[in-house]
Amino acid sequence: MKIILSVNCLSKGGAERVASLWANGFAKFHHDVYVALFDNQRPISYSISLNVKINYIVPTRSNKIARYISRLLMYRQYIKKVNPDVILAVQEPYGWWSKLAVFGLGKKIIYTDHNAYEWPKGNSEVNRFRHFEKYHLNRIFDAITVLTDVDRKLLLPKKKETYTMPNPVSFEVCDSVPAKSKVILAAGRLDVWQTKGFDLLIRAWGKLCAKFPDWELQILGDGSDCSKEFLTKLAINLDCGSQIKFLGFKNNIIDYYRSSEIFVLSSRFEGFGMVLTEAMSQGCACIACDWKGRQKEIIRSREEGLVCPSGDVKELTRALGFLLVDDEYRACIQRNALIRAREFEIDKIIERWELLFKDLNLYN
Incomplete structure (x- = not known):
């Protein structure tokens, strides 16, 4: 089957990373995969199969309106040339x-x-138009995929052809739990620290760090000097500055997952949380702040990790303290995290796509 993946770019970004994994996965399953990119300024950050054909839809017109029209015509010609069975439009x-x-x-x-x-x-x-677009205008598509069953239930009354398609895990799942250091890890852009809940995590760690002087909180992610300064001052005011490191953006984030005992998703608001499944794939014992049931679809029980309400510092502190104290329980969670992460491997996700394609009669 011929598939076009339409996406802005394949540079840094969660949706872009997912698109690259889908492209490689579809190619592995012997589909003819074409990727239409609309931005040629940012380099491709992810490894792409040689069987995936990439084309840039980038006009050279200087006039903004002329550029839009030219892009649309270029894209239409590309679609006519490829003659795909389906187009997957990413975001x-x-x-x-x-x-x-x-x-x-x-x-x-x-x-x-x-x-x-x-x-x-x-x-x-959030504004009225965006709400109207998501719940009403988007019904014009032949199908919509969302990240969680929670979102599917919200959209089903408006669009019957709505399917749950969780993000695939980015890394190969470890066969066994790697050697770990006494590190609590978090990851995300510092400039959205309010959304990512880094202030909540620092406050929780501030209540615990004196009892665990040989442990360290590490936060990965780039951001402005202003954001880093705010979070650093917060840590100093809570007397935990010496046990927190802001490490910036790292290309080798997998190494940090592998070496960290605990990973915390402290977000006040999170649609899915790719970093959560990534951390589980490398044997981290995970804590997730749950946004209305979405993270509970990843961590389904206390055997797979700990879940606490989003925005609740008290419960986050309790969960983190529990993992720090109980080595045996932490090791059990780490082993089970590997088992759970395998359910998000790309082959499993492509199998879900295959079922969706059959449901839409794309193989006829």
Whole structure:
């Protein structure tokens, strides 16, 4: 089957990383895979199979309106040339670009959404149009994939062809738990520290660090000097600054997962949390702050990890303290995390795509 993946780029970014994994996975399953990229300024950051064909839809017009029209026409010509059985549009606005480009061509489009269908109250990104777009306008696509069953239940009354498609794990799952150091790890962009809940994690660690002087909290992720300064001052004020390191962006994040005993997803709001399955794949004992049931779909029981309510410093402190104290329980969680992570391996996710394609009669 011929598949076009339509995505902005294959550079840094969660949705972009997922698109690269899908492309390689579909190629492994003997599909003809084409990737349409709309940004040629950012280099490809991920390893792409030689069987995946990449094309840039980038016009050279200087006038903004002319550039939009030219891009749409280029994309339409590309679709006509490839003649795909289906187009997977990754995130906004590529679903709409695809819908316009296939007008009259009879091509099916699956819109793949990588955000939750609920937002915290007061979130500045949320407005009436975005809500209307997600719950009403997006129904024009032949199918929609969402990250969790929670989101699927929200959308099903509006769109019957809604499917749960969790993100694949980015790394090969370890066969056994690697050697670990006394490190608590977190990861995410510092400039969105409020969303990522790094202030909550630092406050929780501030209540515990004196009892565990040989442990260290490490936070991976780039960000502005202003964000780093704020979080550093918070740590100093809580007397835990000497046991926290802000390490910036790391290309070898897998090494940090492998060497860390504990990983914490402290987000106030998170649609899925790829870092959570990544950490589990490398044998970390994980704690996840749950956003309305979404992270509970990854960590299903106390045998696989600990889950606490998002935004609750008291419960986060309790969960972290419990893992720090009980070595035997922590080791048990680490072993079970590897088993659970295998259910998110790319082959398992492509099998879910195959079932979706059959459900949409794409093989007929």
